[in-house]
Amino acid sequence: MAQIAAQRYTGASIRRSEDPRLLTGRGRYVDDIKLPGMLHAAFVRSPLAHARVLSVDVCAARALPGVVAAFTGADLEAMTVPGPDALSTLMGAAGPTPEFTLLATDKVRFAGDPVAVVIAESRYLAEDGCELVEVDYDELPPVASADFALDPGSPPLFANLGDNIARSRSRNEFGDIAATFAGADRVYDFRIDVHRHQNVPMEGRGCVASYDPDLGVLTMHAATQSVHVAKIAVTMRLGMEPDKVRVLAGDIGGSFGLKIGASREELATAAASRALGRPVKWVEDRTENLTASGQAREESFNVRAAVSNDGDLLGLDVTMVIDTGSYPGMGGMVPAIIEAMLPGPYKLAALGFESVGVTTNKAPYVAYRGPWASETFVRERVLDLIAKDLGLDPLEIRLRNAAPRTDPPAVMLTGRPLAGVTTRESLERVAKLADIPAFRRRQAQARAQGRYLGIGVATFIEAAPGPRSPEGASGPMGSESMRLRLDEDGFVVLFTGQMPHGQSHQTTLAQIAADEFGVPFEQVRVVVGDTDVVPFGLTGGSRSATMTGGVTLHGARRLKAKVLDFASHLMEVSAMDLQITDGNVGVRGDPASAVAVSEIARQAASGEFGADVDARLEVEAVFDGGEGGWSGGSHCAVVEVDVETGIVTVERYVAVEDCGVLINPAVVEGQIRGGVAQGIGAVLLERSAYDADGNFQSATFMDYLLPTACDVPRIEIEHLQTVPLDADVNFRGVGEGGMIVAPPTIVNAIEDALSPFGVRIYEQHLPPARILELIATAGSAQPSGSAQPGRSAQPGGR
Amino acid sequence: MTDIAMTVNGATRTGSVEARKTLADFLRDDLDLTGTHVGCEHGVCGACTVIVDGRAVRSCLMLAVQAAGSEVTTIEGLAPDGALGTLQQAMWDSHSFQCGFCTPGFVMQASAFLSAHPDADEQQIRAALSGNLCRCTGYQSIIDGVLLAARRSRAGISEGISEG
Numbered sequence: 001m002a003q004i005a006a007q008r009y010t011g012a013s014i015r016r017s018e019d020p021r022l023l024t025g026r027g028r029y030v031d032d033i034k035l036p037g038m039l040h041a042a043f044v045r046s047p048l049a050h051a052r053v054l055s056v057d058v059c060a061a062r063a064l065p066g067v068v069a070a071f072t073g074a075d076l077e078a079m080t081v082p083g084p085d086a087l088s089t090l091m092g093a094a095g096p097t098p099e100f101t102l103l104a105t106d107k108v109r110f111a112g113d114p115v116a117v118v119i120a121e122s123r124y125l126a127e128d129g130c131e132l133v134e135v136d137y138d139e140l141p142p143v144a145s146a147d148f149a150l151d152p153g154s155p156p157l158f159a160n161l162g163d164n165i166a167r168s169r170s171r172n173e174f175g176d177i178a179a180t181f182a183g184a185d186r187v188y189d190f191r192i193d194v195h196r197h198q199n200v201p202m203e204g205r206g207c208v209a210s211y212d213p214d215l216g217v218l219t220m221h222a223a224t225q226s227v228h229v230a231k232i233a234v235t236m237r238l239g240m241e242p243d244k245v246r247v248l249a250g251d252i253g254g255s256f257g258l259k260i261g262a263s264r265e266e267l268a269t270a271a272a273s274r275a276l277g278r279p280v281k282w283v284e285d286r287t288e289n290l291t292a293s294g295q296a297r298e299e300s301f302n303v304r305a306a307v308s309n310d311g312d313l314l315g316l317d318v319t320m321v322i323d324t325g326s327y328p329g330m331g332g333m334v335p336a337i338i339e340a341m342l343p344g345p346y347k348l349a350a351l352g353f354e355s356v357g358v359t360t361n362k363a364p365y366v367a368y369r370g371p372w373a374s375e376t377f378v379r380e381r382v383l384d385l386i387a388k389d390l391g392l393d394p395l396e397i398r399l400r401n402a403a404p405r406t407d408p409p410a411v412m413l414t415g416r417p418l419a420g421v422t423t424r425e426s427l428e429r430v431a432k433l434a435d436i437p438a439f440r441r442r443q444a445q446a447r448a449q450g451r452y453l454g455i456g457v458a459t460f461i462e463a464a465p466g467p468r469s470p471e472g473a474s475g476p477m478g479s480e481s482m483r484l485r486l487d488e489d490g491f492v493v494l495f496t497g498q499m500p501h502g503q504s505h506q507t508t509l510a511q512i513a514a515d516e517f518g519v520p521f522e523q524v525r526v527v528v529g530d531t532d533v534v535p536f537g538l539t540g541g542s543r544s545a546t547m548t549g550g551v552t553l554h555g556a557r558r559l560k561a562k563v564l565d566f567a568s569h570l571m572e573v574s575a576m577d578l579q580i581t582d583g584n585v586g587v588r589g590d591p592a593s594a595v596a597v598s599e600i601a602r603q604a605a606s607g608e609f610g611a612d613v614d615a616r617l618e619v620e621a622v623f624d625g626g627e628g629g630w631s632g633g634s635h636c637a638v639v640e641v642d643v644e645t646g647i648v649t650v651e652r653y654v655a656v657e658d659c660g661v662l663i664n665p666a667v668v669e670g671q672i673r674g675g676v677a678q679g680i681g682a683v684l685l686e687r688s689a690y691d692a693d694g695n696f697q698s699a700t701f702m703d704y705l706l707p708t709a710c711d712v713p714r715i716e717i718e719h720l721q722t723v724p725l726d727a728d729v730n731f732r733g734v735g736e737g738g739m740i741v742a743p744p745t746i747v748n749a750i751e752d753a754l755s756p757f758g759v760r761i762y763e764q765h766l767p768p769a770r771i772l773e774l775i776a777t778a779g780s781a782q783p784s785g786s787a788q789p790g791r792s793a794q795p796g797g798r
Numbered sequence: 799m800t801d802i803a804m805t806v807n808g809a810t811r812t813g814s815v816e817a818r819k820t821l822a823d824f825l826r827d828d829l830d831l832t833g834t835h836v837g838c839e840h841g842v843c844g845a846c847t848v849i850v851d852g853r854a855v856r857s858c859l860m861l862a863v864q865a866a867g868s869e870v871t872t873i874e875g876l877a878p879d880g881a882l883g884t885l886q887q888a889m890w891d892s893h894s895f896q897c898g899f900c901t902p903g904f905v906m907q908a909s910a911f912l913s914a915h916p917d918a919d920e921q922q923i924r925a926a927l928s929g930n931l932c933r934c935t936g937y938q939s940i941i942d943g944v945l946l947a948a949r950r951s952r953a954g955i956s957e958g959i960s961e962g
Contacts (some may be wrong), residue, residue, distance in 0.1 A: 016889055022898030023886040023905065025833015025873035032832035122827075202837050202845060202899040202933050253835070253899025254933050276852065286838040502897030502934045666893035666939075673936030674896065701842035701931070708928040709937040 001480040009511035009521050013666035016507040017522075018251075028250035029207045030223045031283045034681045038208065039068055041269050041282040042126035044116040045292065046108035048693025049144065049361035050155070051137035053104055053115065058791030060132035061118050066125035069276055070118045070133065071268070073103035079271045081239035083386065098158040098328065098359065098597055100315060102237065102268045102631050103687045108137070109157050109326035111696050112292035114265060119272050119280055120451055142694035146300065149358035157326060157359045166328040166709065167357030172339060173411040175350030180315035184306035188389070192381055194374045194690035196298035196323070196764040198290065199268035199366065200706060201501075203253020205293055206283035207266045209273035220247045220270055224261045225499050226538035233262040234270055250527035252501035255369030256678070257330075260540060261502070265292075291699050294366030295688045298329070299338075301378050306350070311392045313401045315350035316342065322357045324365040331365030332357055337372035343413045344379050345423035345461050345632065347403040351413050361694040367540065369678060370462075370736035373743070377764060381460035384751065394457055394748065395431050395659045399424060402459075405723070409467075419467045419629065420723035422658045423459050426634035430457065430656040433718060434636040442649040447756060452641045452755025453651070458744035461632035464542035464733025465625045466660075467725070476628035480547035481535035484513070484555040486563055486617040488605055490583060490598030492517050492556065493525045497537015498548050500528060501737065503671070505544060508663045509552045510748075516556035518580030519597060535620075542733025546625055549663060550729035555621030567600050569613050626726035631733055633657035633720070635676070635741050639749040643757075643775055648684055648750055650713045658720040660732035665719070668734050673715045675738020681707040682739075683746045687765050754778070801849070802866040807875025816864045821855075822846045824862035825872060833873035833902050837931070844930030847903040848872050854910035873902035876909060884951055885909050889943035897954035904930050908944045916951060923948075 021027050044056075061708045071079070080102060104115045118129035140155050148154050149164035156163050165365035181187055208221040218240060224230040227247040234245050262270075269282040285295065299322045301485050306315035320338065335355035343351060387397040402423045403410035409419040423528025436455060443453045466476035474515065483495040492513050500506050510524035517524075528534060537548070560580055567585045568575035571593070579588050586594035604615040637651040655672055662668050685705040689697035696702035750771070751761045757778040766774075803812045806829060807891030813828045821837075825831045825848070834857055839857040848857045849871040877883035882890060885908060895901045904927060911918065911926040918926065923944050924937070931938060 013893065016893065018898065019890045019895065020880075020882065022895060022901050023873075023890060024877070024880050025831070025902050026880065027833075027898050027901075029832075029835070029899065031836070032826075032828075124816070200933055201896065202843065202931065203835070251898060254897040256933070286840065286843075294872060504896065612845060669895055670896055670935055670939055673938055674934045677936035678933070700840055701838050704838070706931050706933065708931065709924040709941060709957070710928045712936045712938070714938055 007105055008515055010515045011662055013664055014507060014511055014521060016504050017505050017510065018504060022251070029203055029253055030208060030221055030250065031222050033208045033281070035208060035210055035279040036735040038279040038281055039119050039121065039276065040123040040126045041117050041119050041272060041280050042116040042123060042130050043265060044112060044118065044130045044135065046104065046113040046115055048108060048137055048556070049111045049142040050109065050140040052107050052140060054138055056116055056134040057134040058116055060134070061129035064125070064129050064132060066122065067118055069272065070114050070116060070129060071272060073101055073105035075714055076102045076268055076271055077105060079275055080237050080267070083236050096161060099160045100158070100327065102264045102271070104657040110363055111694060112363060113326065114268070114292070114543045117268050117272060119276065132205030133594050140302070143359070143747055144319050144361055144690055144692055144694040146358050146360060149323070149360050150321070150356070153418050157361065164359045165356060166324050166359045167184040167332045167335065169354065169356040170212045171352065171354040173352045175315065175348070175665060177315060177317060177350045177352045180350035181304070181306045181317070184314050185309040186307045188305040188307060188386060190303045190305070190382060190385060191762060192301045192303060192378050193763045194297045194299045194377060195763070196295050196362070197368055197682055197686060199256040199258040199293045199368045200289070200704065201256060201258060204284040204286065204289035205259060205263055205266065205522055207269055208279055208281045209270040211274040211277060217244050217246065218270060218274060220245070222247050222249050222262065222266065223252045223259055223499065224249055224262065225255055225540050226497065227499060227529055227531045228497060228536045229261040229533065229538060233267060237267045238271060238274060247531045249499055253498070255501045256369045257371065257540065260367060260538070271344070287699050288700065290704050291696050292363055294323060296362045296366055296368035296371060297374065299374050302375070303378060303382055305382055307386055309390070311385070311387065311390050311397045311400055313346060313348060315348060317352035318342065318354070318378070320353070320355040322355065322359045323360050323362065325360055325362040327364035328357060328359060329336055329365045329370060330367040334371050338375045340414045341375040342379065344376065345403055345418060345421050345459065346401040346638045347410060348413050356488035362690055363688070369536055369675060373740040375739050377744045381747060384748045395427060395436065398427055398457070398459060402427065416463070417467050420725050421461055421630050421632060422720050423461065423632060423634070424722065425720055426632065426656040426658060427457070427459055429653055429718065429720065430634040430636045433654045433656065433716065434638070439638060452753045452756070453638065454641065454749045454751065455636065455638050456745050456748030456750070456752055457634060457636045458748055459632070459634040459740050460741040461630045462542060462733065462737050462740060463630040464736070465546045465628045467628045467630065467792065468625065468789040469653060476625045477541065477543050477547055479622050480537065480551045480623045482551040482555045482621050483535060484559045484621065486559060486597060486601045488598060488601045490519070490596055490601065491523055491525045492519055492559065493527060494552060495527045495534045496548055497535045498528060499539045501539065503539060503544060504664065505548065508667055509548060512552045513556040513662055516553050517560045519583040523583055542631065542735040544727060545659065545663065545733045546602050546628065547623060549731040550626060551621050551623035553728055554623050555619055558619045558621055559617070562614065563600060566604055566613065566617060567595070569609070570600065570603055571595070626729045629660060629725045629730065629732055631659045631737055633737060633741065635745040637745045637749040639746065639753055639788045641750060641753040641771060646771035648744065648766065648771065650680055653713050656718045656720060657734065657737065658722050659734040660722040660730040662719060663731050671718050671734045672717055672738045675736060676715050676742040677707050677712045678739045680712055680741020680746060683743050683764060683766055684711065685767065800863050802863055804865050804867060807871060813862070817861065817863055818863045819850050820858050820934055821848070821860040821862045821865045822857035825857060831874050835899055835902055837900065842931070843900070844891050844907060845846045845900050845903040847906040847930065849906055851908050874907055876905065884946070885912065885947040888947035888950060889940070892939055892943035892946055894935070894940045894943035900930060900932045904932065904940055912944065912951070916948060918948060919946060
């Protein structure tokens with residue numbers, strides 16, 4: 001394996017260059033932007049889940065002093081161009097897609113759907129104006145569950161679909177399902193449910209749109225994971241030429257998948273700015289964020305599992321229903337990813353996967369950290385349920401089924417090679433760190449005292465970026481571009497389409513570039529967030545470590561070669577004999593020859609050279625992901641369940657992860673811990689709850705509970721030495737794994753704690769009240785397994 | 799509108815505000831002190847925490863008129879001239895934060911707490927910060943930063959450790 005030129009920074013927990021501004025209140029978030037003449041937008045939202053809009057009267061609002069304008073859905077339609085959701089278009093969603101307007105016109109589809117927007121001199125006055133908008137609704141029966149949505153008699157949310165099927169039922173089969181199930185000793189039937197989650201970044205959505213009527217240019221200050229995707233949305237919906245739209249972004253207060261592109265409200269804000277010729281700011285409040293920004297998950301899985309008496313998981317046949325809410329967005333894309341990932345690192349012989357997506361009167365569906373995470377939840381839950389039934393140890397059943405690392409690698413049933421996957425290593429290591437035998441002794445002692453401890457293990461792999469396809473035709477995640485330049489001040493400047501919102505790219509990419517080019521870390525500038533200067537890109541899908549780390553490495557290498565080539569003309573030395581160290585170009589072995597790179601860059605900018613000399617010290621680099629590779633790991637949790645109150649305490653949490661070569665261990669560990677915290681929240685606290693009429697029940701932080709410093713334990717992390725696949729780039733993504741694997745890890749531990757009660761768990765949300773119910777109803781509720789006819793009988797079959 | 803005056807980060811600041819304007823909005827909009835962040839506007843997340851007369855308060859739940867005559871410290875005033883104080887330095891050294899939006903609230907809350915409880919242990923610090931929400935970090939790095947700051951303060955060290 002080739003090495004980075006120097007490893008001074010890469011691999012070290014370099015302090016973040018973002019932090020001095022953030023720690024002193026000098027970050028620049030979208031709500032911090034104040035432009036001359038700026039107005040403020042507030043949205044009137046539907047109080048009903050499902051209703052026809054009969055009339056919207058904004059006259060009184062318009063008459064309020066301080067209100068500058070009020071627009072209805074019809075007004076906005078006249079000001080914009082009809083069109084599909086930009087993200088769905090970009091990702092090539094198949095089939096008929098729901099047709100809807102920026103603000104509701106004919107009907108509202110969830111409690112929180114925007115109906116009108118009031119623009120005023122302050123947010124206070126805009127909200128006053130909203131109070132004066134009168135909307136007449138004709139209430140329709142709410143579609144508040146996936147079951148009802150599947151009923152052909154349910155009132156369709158979208159007229160153009162004709163029913164509530166957002167993603168039509170489809171089925172794919174891999175391997176010989178009939179033979180696999182017929183030959184199995186046992187066939188289990190489980191129904192596994194995952195509840196509705198949401199992202200809840202500490203900063204909600206928002207933008208400042210500023211239209212310059214003289215230039216005809218719209219500048220959008222956005223909080224987005226991609227300024228270019230946001231720009232595409234603005235150009236499409238506002239019907240503007242790309243050169244008349246510029247999207248900028250500064251610091252962003254988290255996203256976790258929520259802020260991809262531009263939302264309906266942001267597009268409406270942009271349209272309002274253009275109509276008024278003044279800057280308009282919209283920043284959602286927390287109620288809007290919880291009610292209307294977007295939600296995720298809410299899937300049910302009917303799982304049939306074919307298993308041998310020894311615990312070999314031979315086949316899975318899964319039917320999935322996903323509740324994509326009122327505006328499906330990302331929801332339509334989730335089932336295909338779940339299908340592809342369902343085999344995980346295990347050697348299944350057969351997989352059947354059927355899925356259907358439905359629309360309901362709930363908030364729009366968005367990406368949330370590991371949008372496909374339920375494949376891991378289902379698989380890791382099912383393995384524990386089977387292990388319990390067969391009397392196998394949960395670790396044992398995983399090791400038994402994990403595909404061994406072979407050359408050539410085993411191939412997932414759904415097509416991807418499991419190249420370099422270290423599942424077995426991480427399972428064995430996490431079990432050792434957790435010292436399971438010692439825990440079992442402690443568990444027995446605790447039980448004798450009426451205390452219920454449990455341990456849970458789960459494992460995952462994540463395609464971050466995933467391996468190169470067997471055909472080798474394309475990279476695993478498309479390509480990533482970067483422009484790199486040596487400035488006259490000696491700075492290496494990276495222009496990236498990544499849009500960090502907590503990922504520390506301004507630190508990690510600088511580490512790689514500094515090492516590869518040969519300048520101090522402080523001499524690298526990472527430019528983000530301006531469609532006029534950065535290439536296309538998106539922060540998401542855990543792509544930046546490999547894709548952007550890789551393009552940084554290759555780009556810095558090329559820039560260095562170019563600088564050395566130019567310097568060789570200046571210094572009249574062969575480029576082969578030159579090197580760059582610590583920001584100086586010099587002849588190898590001759591320290592006195594050193595010239596600062598800033599001096600080289602100044603000469604390049606000012607001198608006149610022949611046609612044979614390329615003095616433009618800038619390169620454009622593209623990286624296709626190289627050989628790619630998997631991220632993955634195994635986590636272990638120890639919990640205590642108070643069976644009187646139902647409160648679960650996570651006592652210990654150990655993660656063994658493999659994300660390849662670490663760029664910055666502290667950054668990696670922060671990603672893992674943050675993801676695990678969200679997983680703990682998902683299981684113990686968080687749920688986007690609706691009542692039977694589609695009223696949202698968790699619209700404040702008193703109702704939607706985020707984990708606090710008292711809920712999340714210390715998370716112990718160990719990094720596995722990875723299996724390098726690529727000659728240069730073996731950094732792998734680590735953004736989503738924690739959130740993917742923590743939920744099954746915690747649930748497995750809770751079930752283990754409650755095993756004396758015979759509790760079996762088929763769901764993910766386990767707040768105290770539910771724990772008490774599970775204990776009270778244990779033994780009577782759910783299934784275990786059913787033996788095949790003529791084979792050994794199983795207890796408790798459903 | 800009501801005319802108010804208060805001391806903010808050591809300087810007298812005046813304004814004319816509606817009675818309903820929150821202290822957070824006054825600081826951000828009228829005084830351009832945008833380091834104080836508004837995360838929930840109902841007093842749960844703690845992002846807007848500032849120090850008023852020595853106590854950490856939620857500036858989204860306090861009206862600007864209620865703070866008239868008070869002494870207010872915001873994140874911008876914690877250390878002079880954009881420098882890092884002991885706590886901020888320790889948090890930098892500990893990789894405490896990611897997106898940075900909750901940061902000012904945590905720093906102000908921890909700062910007020912450490913002033914009153916310089917010998918606090920981890921559990922006490924966790925409890926003291928349990929009214930501040932962070933969605934990125936899982937809190938461990940934040941707690942580690944506060945513990946490091948407390949340790950350095952007790953040892954009389956304010957300089958950062960060198961990490962490169």
